[in-house]
Amino acid sequence: MEYREPRPYTFYLLAGLMGLFLLFLYGPMLVIYVLSFQGPNGGVTFPMVGFSTKWFGDILKPGQIANIPASFGRSMLLSSVVTILTVVISIAAGLGFRRRFPGAALLFYLAIASLVMPSLLVGFGIGLGFTLLGLPQGLFTSALGAQLTWTLPFGLLTMFAVIARFNRSYEEAAADLGASPWQRLRYVTLPLLLPGILGVAVGAFTLSYDEYARTTLTIGSYNTLPLELYALISSDSTPTLFAIGTVTTAVSFILITIVLVAIMRLQRSRRMTA
């Protein structure tokens, strides 16, 4: 038999701590998933009164307080636009910042400063600004701006890290082989940065999709999904809330798995020389 080094007691101590952490993290979520299959006459707490998928069906019915399908559509649309803008701006900024220019450091800190500012204040400021200037508040005006103050700093930081590891000799080789600046970007730089770009896109989408604090003060008349859910929680409670949670988790999980697998495949087949 293979000899194994005896483990110190600290190993079991830390393993126990980790177990508790996981229980705290996933325990409540597990409860929600189970309760989302509550029977038609059951409530939002245990015990389960039978088993049904009624609450999943209820998601699609527009209620008096909340219209889940419509707000979901708005959320998807807003998050998609936020993701595209974040990706495009992060790539452009990441490539641009490779060249040192006067004020580069200041500009960088200004761009990421909104990370440390309280979200509610940022949202409040943007809402106030729109009111003062008499601009219409809405999904693709104030809310879009407010969400970008949240996703862009993350996108920029990620992209800077990705581009810092990017070897410029690939671009020089492309130029040497006659690629125009545009061809260089299209055929060499972007394909090589693709794993990082996908990462930025997933991050931006997730941050935007469940953003609450900045959006709530800038959204105008029509809510995104998180705002609609909050309204739902604070008024009436049915297992529909849990069903929404289960569906959202499943969708996010599938989406993230697909992207991670794609990134891993890209990186395994390439193994870039640094």
Next chain:
Amino acid sequence: MDPRFDVELVGVTKRYGPGKPAVDDISLRIPKASYCCLLGPSGCGKTSTLRMVAGHETITSGDVLINGSNVTGLPPIKRGTAMMFQNYALFPHLSCADNVAFSLRMRGVGKAERTRTALEFLGLVHMEAYASRLPAQLSGGQQQRVALARALVSRPKVLLLDEPLSALDPFLRVKVREELKRLQRELGISFIHVTHSQDEAMALADMMVVMQDGHIRQAGSPREVFSNPATSFIARFIGGHNVLPREAGLIAVRADRCRLTDAGAGLPAQVEAVEYQGGQVRIVVTTVNGENASVLLPDAEYDADPVEAGMHKHLTWAPEDERRLAA
């Protein structure tokens, strides 16, 4: 008119900032179809010089002429040069064939012709069997050959190689070295090869250019440079020389022209170490003035009169083997 030189540098200077320039007002003429090695320690400006010829580095002042025409401000592709990068810079997301065909694709050549030409050039470096592989699936030596094929596809007049052998193991280095020389002869174009290894430069170069501190210290055939090093730096850098102070200044004497004798003329010296090197034996000595020197003897000659560490001898050489050094 057919120009006599493939590459001409006229007063080329590169500054990266205030202070000493990285390349300081160098001029060089590389004759047609020659293998030119830029040799020097790191930081001597050899890579900057190569990159200025390639068009990957702006030229602070001076001119670069290729095949008689001034290319100073032109982008790389308009110069008739192609560069092979130190890490090869093969595009990791493209197969070998697509890597080699890249420049054709950028020019809008059709797919069928692109593939045909790529295979032809992969054949030139004996890599056609690997056409569909990704670079990560190749060994270092194979990657190097694909990079070579990719650079040659654009049919350059001058091929620029930045430390092309440094990533290879010593055994492969010698093999690839022969291959580079063969290709250069067959293609009949000029190669400019940057290296810090004097062995490499000696073995390959028609023209060896020794650089130091942004200056060209000496340019000529390896034989000229080795038998007549201009400065003490060159004599020490290319190796095989003893640099010794005399009344009139520094001199260099080839180690294989030095001998050890028991008495009489010559510089008193103590044997420090004896290294057996196969065909020859290297004897390290310290002269009475405290300089280090070495003597290279054919093994048969050493066996006839062996020495060992600690022995007192006299270091001698023929006066005609002395070379006066500039500095």
